[in-house]
Amino acid sequence: MFFLGLMHTAVVGFFLDVLTWIVNLPPEKMDQFGIVFMMVLQMFMTFFVFALIIIGMGLLYYTLSGIQDAGDLWEKIGKIGEQRKIRGLERE
């Protein structure tokens, strides 16, 4: 929401204004550029947020997989007793 909210801001408008100062294009061409620019920005933001959601769901897969298969638990069971050896407690 914030990413998309940032699009309709004075900053984006200001950027387009600055472009009009630098590039001398007819007004209709400039309008078209504005539409293309906003369109690209809009789609970039949309796909970026979508990518974040995909990442979140990917991570959720591993959590669900962990609950189902208890891989982490099996790994911890395998390590029982190892930590004491590492700390040298066995020698004491």
Place this chain on the structure above:
Amino acid sequence: MRETQFIEQNKEKWGEFENILEDEYKDPDKLNDLFIQITDDLSYSRTFYPNRSVRVYLNGLAQSIFHDVHKSPTSPWRAFQHFWLEELPQLYFEARRDMLVAFLVFALALGIGVLSCAMDPDFPEIILGQSYLDMTESNIKNGDPMAVYKQKGMFNMALGITLNNLMVALLTFLTGVFIGMGSVIVLIFNGIMVGVFQYFFVEKGLFLESFLTIWIHGTIEISCIIVAGAAGLTMGRGLAFPDTYARDRAFQLSARRGMKMMIGIAPLIILAGFIEGFLTRYTDTPQIIRALFILISLGFVLSYFMWYPAIKARIGFAAPLYNTDLNPDLNLKINYRSIKRNGEVFTESFLFLRNYFQSIIILVGGVTALYCTAVFLLSPAINEEVFVLPTDLFLYLGDFDDIIFNDQIAALPFIMGLCVMILTTGVNRLMIRDSDKTWPSWSKLGKDLFAALPGTVVLLLLFYAPGGITWLIGSMVFPLALLWIFINQREAGGNPFTGMQRTLLWLCHNGAGYGPCR
């Protein structure tokens, strides 16, 4: 060792410890060393001089250090009090230059607004819009120039204004990320708007009436916008002038400071919204009462943001603000085997994004380029009719389906489908690579893309049915479809039925909340 010799040997050290204990600010590391040494000495004295006063003395000393080290945790009320009466005033004091700059920029913009309005009679139309001017002029003719504040119900108006002001303040702050320039621009824009708005009434000979109405809530509201601008400048300064820190570290610190400053103004923005919704409408209140209210508001704002921090700085703050809460530089890795809470999944999504930022940006940029190129090649003309461009966030979200199903471009669902398939496959392959520590083979790419097809079709169909039902079903099915795609690519070997079976099995085991509820 004789007792006198023991005392003679250590008395200088104990004296020094006594002095440290009396200090207002104690160094925790020193205190820790002190505690260890004193308990050592106490153990020695308990062994060799159990019935002597030196043991009692050392026991007393150890006890007082123990109390200092193991202080009971601060109560929530004390933490609350500390934040509002110590930490925030200190932050505002340290950001006093940013506050001054924000105020000057706003005041200058207000002046520009007034001057522009005075020199160009058409200027208010550009800034406020013709419909607003027409409405206000009609209100003036009807003898109630401030009728705009009486149009809606009290609560609805207060709520709407509060949300809008929170959004404006947040925008003023967030745009500070562009080394503070964004905040300055938003401040200028708002300053010009206020100047024009105020001068518009001055021109109509309604200065006093408008002033006493607008500034009832405006005093707190505008002060908050200025403080939000200062918070944005503080954040941007960290990025522009990192000092001895690495740039990202300096930015982390300055953003945190700015965020705290924003927390400080949030209740005031809500208060200003409620004053505007509930009190501003009573324009027949005697002028002296309204003027008094404005003065009290101004007094409060000046006291809390300027006078109190300055006084506290002169007296001395309870504890200086150290930048000690900075996490060490770590190569953070995601543990794919651990079971995560929903909050952890959210945090680690950003961690994954950070670790693979470049690849994800290239991927997102690629599908954006693909989509936009296809759209502009296929659309009959480049105009605003083709898509709803985001002039308003909520309007945009409501018309989101236009970027998938559009009357002017029949092939749009296919283009979007292809983009979704590429994006999901790309991101999922990155994650599989990160978890399995090996790249999925390129020969599997076609199979992976195909595995994303059924889920993609479901995702697109969600947007086919317009209206509220889309959002309702979408919020439940959308994550499920993405999970289905991931399972298809990760373990079902592209067989959508096996993938669906596994997805539903997990759903049944873990409930509709998907994640573990701990």
